Structure formats: structure tokens, C-alpha cells
Amino acid sequence: MTSDAIPFNRPYATGKELAYQGEALGNSHLSGDGAFTKRCHQWIEQRTGCAKALLTHSCTSALDMAALLLDLKSGDEVIMPSFTFVSTANAFVLRGAVPVFVDIREDTLNLDERQIEAAITPRTRAIAPVHYAGVSCEMDYMMAIAERNHLKIVEDAAQGVMASYKGRALGAIGDLGSFSFHETKNIISGEGGALLVNDPAMVSRAEVIREKGTDRERFFRGEVDKYTWQDLGSSFLPSEMIAAFLWAQLEQAERITHERLAIWDRYHAMLAPLEQSGLVRRPIIPADCQHNGHIYYVLLAPGIDRQGVLRELKNNGIGAVFHYVPLHSSPAGQRYGRVDGGLQLTTSLSERLIRLPMWVGLGENMQQRVCDVLGAILNK
Structure with missing residues (x-):
């Protein structure tokens, strides 16, 4: 980079x-x-x-x-x-x-x-x-x-x-x-x-x-x-x-969590227009849950080439990543585990998820750049 x-x-x-x-x-x-x-x-x-x-x-x-x-x-x-x-x-x-x-x-x-x-x-x-x-x-x-x-x-x-x-x-x-x-x-x-x-x-x-x-x-x-x-x-x-x-x-856990939540909230506001356009879905936090700002991810709309999006983000100097490859689809998962039900959501959602940069010190200008570049890629 x-x-x-x-x-x-x-x-x-x-x-x-x-x-x-x-x-x-x-x-x-x-x-x-x-x-x-x-x-x-x-x-x-x-x-x-x-x-x-x-x-x-x-x-x-x-x-x-x-x-x-x-x-x-x-x-x-x-x-x-x-x-x-x-x-x-x-x-x-x-x-x-x-x-x-x-x-x-x-x-x-x-x-x-x-x-x-x-x-x-x-x-x-x-x-x-x-x-x-x-x-x-x-x-x-x-x-x-x-x-x-x-x-x-x-x-x-x-x-x-x-x-x-x-x-x-x-x-x-x-x-x-x-x-x-x-x-x-x-x-x-x-x-x-x-x-x-x-x-x-x-x-x-x-x-x-x-x-x-x-x-x-x-x-x-x-x-x-x-x-x-x-x-x-x-x-x-x-x-x-x-x-x-x-x-x-x-000792600083409360302050660290507060700062991460502020970064998470900024992403959430910045990405609202992309969600409204139907290109991504933002995270959903149930009312009973107080999260800690650990991850900010988006789910791409079905049919969008995630690998292509990640490649373009990387070409623009942005370190975004996918997350878990479902265990049931792995060689060891098939050897040692068993599946109950179809796991359709596990398969489809995992293939659409992108995690955005997330760390204490990530400034508003950097976040805006991440969101702008992501929007430009998805709107092509």
C-alpha cells in the first residue's frame, strides 16, 4: 500500500x-x-x-x-x-x-x-x-x-x-x-x-x-x-x-470502546445513501444489544462481484477484507462436522460480506474516502 x-x-x-x-x-x-x-x-x-x-x-x-x-x-x-x-x-x-x-x-x-x-x-x-x-x-x-x-x-x-x-x-x-x-x-x-x-x-x-x-x-x-x-x-x-x-x-477499555463506537456511527451515517440505493445493506443492531464497535461490514447486493470490489478497493489503497469461509464448506468441516438444515443464509451472506477498515485513530476524512471509493466502485 x-x-x-x-x-x-x-x-x-x-x-x-x-x-x-x-x-x-x-x-x-x-x-x-x-x-x-x-x-x-x-x-x-x-x-x-x-x-x-x-x-x-x-x-x-x-x-x-x-x-x-x-x-x-x-x-x-x-x-x-x-x-x-x-x-x-x-x-x-x-x-x-x-x-x-x-x-x-x-x-x-x-x-x-x-x-x-x-x-x-x-x-x-x-x-x-x-x-x-x-x-x-x-x-x-x-x-x-x-x-x-x-x-x-x-x-x-x-x-x-x-x-x-x-x-x-x-x-x-x-x-x-x-x-x-x-x-x-x-x-x-x-x-x-x-x-x-x-x-x-x-x-x-x-x-x-x-x-x-x-x-x-x-x-x-x-x-x-x-x-x-x-x-x-x-x-x-x-x-x-x-x-x-x-x-x-x-484501564482504557471504556475510552477505546467509546472511540470505536464513534467511528462505527460515522460509517453508519456515511453509508446510508448506498443502502438507500440498494447496493449494500448496513449492519442491524437489535434493541436488546449494546455492541462495541468491533466490526463495520456491509453486505453487497446479490449479484455484485465481491472479489472485484475488494480488488478495486485494494487498488485504491484501502484494506478491506471478506470474513469467514463457512466451516461446513471446508474440508475439515465436512470431515468432522454435520449440517442441520440447508444453511442457505450462511452461504449467501458470507459470500456478500465486506469488512471495512476499523481501528482507533481512523479519521473522518479517511472514512469518507473509504465510503466514496466504495460508492464509486459499486455505481460503475
């Missing part, structure tokens, strides 16, 4: 990240679960209301922990959207479970809650809703289904930090939830994530799984005189350097 190019993403730093990492170095504690990790845990717990927050290497790792906590066995089934990142399915497939792909809603691109019950079989153990673009799934409806059918809910809230549903933080509504702090997210640590344990009965075992299957946490709290191997587990702890970076971001 040229010097005046507009990248798709630009990681944002608050200015305190290096100072906090230096403080961690000065504390002579670089491995996990030091002072900065504890601050991050406390922030997430207080902000979301979850019973226990545990930092992980990634949201993928958090989902891996969730799958272990559910004691999934070969042949068990987990209902989820096909329109999601591979981590949502991988975590459960690694335990021998089968992802059952259900279609998405046309308005939010989230798992269609009205189609879940028809996908339930005697093997179903859990539902894994994905809050696309930080816009909540219809959680009350899903929670009622889970309760009626004795299922667990694992929220993939990778994109949902600082977003909520009816005043409840995403990730803290189901039995378990997961956050991502990848550099493309709103609140970042480069790589990183968190498991939110909302069922208090799972907290103790979650700590064991995160500490390689040992009761090391109980030992450090003085609850046992030595620690030893207790259960399945792995090394899910990020270093204090990651936690220190993350703490600088969490």
Missing part, C-alpha cells in the same frame, strides 16, 4: 504498555499469574460479573479449556454456527465431539436461535453461540432451550469484550465464555484470551485444567501442603509480559 493507504487494522497502544512491562520485569516475575494477571482477572470479574476469569494464551485456548470442562466424549455433539472462526469447532473436535452446524439470522449473522431445537439429538451436550461483531445472540431464548434440554452453553465472545445483552456482559451469560485479546480485537495484548467461568461449580476444576492438571493454585493459596497431578490439563497461562500489556488496555 502507498503512504496514504488506509490499512484494514492498526493495533492501538494506550502508551502505558511498555512501562507496565518494565514494571513486570522489575518485579522479577515473568511467568503467569503474577500481579498484572491478578489485576486483569479482577477487572474482568468485576466488569462482567463472572464467577472466575482466567487469562489464557488465546481465545482458542479458552475454548479448549471449556471443552475439557464439559467432559466431552467421542460422538458427543455441540451446536454452533458454520459462520465462525475455526477455533469454535476445533476445541470440541479435539475432544472427539461433532460440531453441528446450524444456519444464521439474516439481521445479525448470529446463530439462528429458532433452528437450534430441531438440531438437538440424544448426543447433544452443548450450544456454542458466537456473538458476531460484538452483537449478542438472542441469549434468553438459547438459555431457555439449554435449560429444557439439560445442555451447557459456551459463549464464543471473542469479539464481545465491552458488549452486552440486556445489560449483561457477553461471555458471562452462559455456563462458560471466552474472550480474545488478539491484535485485531478492540482490547489487545498481541495474542491472548480469557476463559470466563460463570458456573461456580466449575471454578476449581478450571483452575486445575489451566495449571497443567495440577492443584497448584490451591497450593499457592495455602489450601494444600503440596501440589500434584489431579486431572487432564495443559499450560494455558500467558506470561506476565502479556498481562502487563493487557492491563494498560483494560
